[in-house]
Amino acid sequence: MTAHPLPVASPWFEDQQVDDGLSVLTEPHVHSFLRANIWHLRGANRDLVIDAGLGVASLKLGVPHLFERDPILVVTHAHLDHMGGAHEFDTCYMHTAEAAWTPAAGTLRGEALTSVLGLRSGAYARPLPNLLVDAAPTPGFDPDAYELRAPAALLPIDDGHVIDLGGRTLTALHLPGHSPGSIALYEPDTGALFSGDTVYDLRDGEQLLDGITGANVDDYVHSLTRLADLPVSVVYPGHGHPFGRKRLLQLIHAYVNARTRNGRP
Numbered sequence: 001m002t003a004h005p006l007p008v009a010s011p012w013f014e015d016q017q018v019d020d021g022l023s024v025l026t027e028p029h030v031h032s033f034l035r036a037n038i039w040h041l042r043g044a045n046r047d048l049v050i051d052a053g054l055g056v057a058s059l060k061l062g063v064p065h066l067f068e069r070d071p072i073l074v075v076t077h078a079h080l081d082h083m084g085g086a087h088e089f090d091t092c093y094m095h096t097a098e099a100a101w102t103p104a105a106g107t108l109r110g111e112a113l114t115s116v117l118g119l120r121s122g123a124y125a126r127p128l129p130n131l132l133v134d135a136a137p138t139p140g141f142d143p144d145a146y147e148l149r150a151p152a153a154l155l156p157i158d159d160g161h162v163i164d165l166g167g168r169t170l171t172a173l174h175l176p177g178h179s180p181g182s183i184a185l186y187e188p189d190t191g192a193l194f195s196g197d198t199v200y201d202l203r204d205g206e207q208l209l210d211g212i213t214g215a216n217v218d219d220y221v222h223s224l225t226r227l228a229d230l231p232v233s234v235v236y237p238g239h240g241h242p243f244g245r246k247r248l249l250q251l252i253h254a255y256v257n258a259r260t261r262n263g264r265p
């Protein structure tokens with residue numbers, strides 16, 4: 001337990017309309033390192049949720065409209081900030097290479113997480129604080145009781161898998177690098193890419209996380225090179241704000257140049 005009880009934040013989730021049939025949920029009281037985007041897409045027949053947040057608060061109770069039409073969930077990868085809430089969904093897709101995920105990866109303590117992920121010093125711009133939430137989702141919340149819960153039923157998803165929501169379809173891309181089974185979803189009709197942690201906008205001093213347990217630099221270079229060839233118009237990333245093609249290519253070129261010219265980190 002923490003020495004002082006955390007203030008209770010209600011509502012826990014922030015819900016923002018991004019476009020027609022697209023909204024994003026975030027958890028503002030989660031430290032920015034772990035604050036991931038939960039994307040919600042509405043099709044004519046089905047809804048799709050991409051990533052499920054940290055799982056400290058119930059999405060079903062906090063955002064009931066998300067579940068109105070029994071959504072399909074795709075988890076881009078098995079890190080806690082993306083799959084924490086996956087156990088609340090009946091249909092959950094994840095790449096089989098993410099199976100190495102273990103419940104030990106569930107912690108809200110900065111030091112423990114640094115060690116679980118194998119985060120090297122300098123890999124992230126700032127040291128992680130002791131506690132990775134600054135509020136509680138419910139009274140009596142104990143951050144040390146947090147654990148990752150396995151999804152009820154896990155369905156495999158791999159490169160080329162098509163998800164048809166009615167009137168809009170998305171294709172899965174297997175993009176190993178950040179993790180062995182990282183998945184992105186691409187909507188060919190609009191050029192929208194839901195990239196997970198494969199690529200997101202970086203602030204000064206930040207870099208894409210390729211030095212953590214399960215990451216692979218050669219795979220990362222290959223996956224980003226592949227993305228550069230795709231006619232992506234807008235990126236809806238696993239963390240932070242959406243960005244356009246120009247920024248995507250900047251991020252890709254910066255990474256590929258650093259990792260192929262200057263040797264390994």
Ligand SMILES: [Zn+2]
Nearest residue numbers: 036081197238
């Ligand atoms: Zn993440």
